[in-house]
Amino acid sequence: MPANAAVHAIPLPADALLQRYTADPKNYTDCYVKDIAGHVSLSDFITAFYTTPLFRAERLILKYAVRRPSTDEDVHAVAHGDTQEFAAWTVEDRTEDQVLLCDMAGHTRSWFMVSPIDGGTRLHFGSAVTPGDGVVVRAITPLHKLYARSLLRGANPAQSAAIMQ
Numbered sequence: 001m002p003a004n005a006a007v008h009a010i011p012l013p014a015d016a017l018l019q020r021y022t023a024d025p026k027n028y029t030d031c032y033v034k035d036i037a038g039h040v041s042l043s044d045f046i047t048a049f050y051t052t053p054l055f056r057a058e059r060l061i062l063k064y065a066v067r068r069p070s071t072d073e074d075v076h077a078v079a080h081g082d083t084q085e086f087a088a089w090t091v092e093d094r095t096e097d098q099v100l101l102c103d104m105a106g107h108t109r110s111w112f113m114v115s116p117i118d119g120g121t122r123l124h125f126g127s128a129v130t131p132g133d134g135v136v137v138r139a140i141t142p143l144h145k146l147y148a149r150s151l152l153r154g155a156n157p158a159q160s161a162a163i164m165q
Helices: 017-021 042-050 053-065 072-079 134-154 157-164
Strands: 028-037 089-094 098-103 108-117 120-129
Touching (some): 042 072, 042 108, 053 134, 120 134
Antiparallel strands (some): 098 108
């Protein structure tokens, strides 16, 4: 299982923290996964995700557009549970193998989960968009799907662990 393994959509696991947003039909939720070799902790996955080149570009936009700067040290702190805030997000809920983040406007959620599989780890990334306006959700969904898959595809926990040393 290479680090850049295929990303594909699956139904949300029954125990996913993101499940709470599936009840309202106006909300959009998704779940993407990729399987990689070896054990990956939740903190390593979060660090890898938020330090990809693509997400670093988003962090730069957030720094200037909404005055929410963040550093790799901030990523490390939220990934390890040392803080409840990161850039434009706040931790809404956390378990040993999952974390659910809420954006500063309260309209989107980002969800991460790791689960063991034979010979490796399944990395889950999901989102919920909860603006209550189904038209807006439908309009942004194609771009969101592409972006979410690209972010997950770029997350390489082994590489980011070496960078954070």
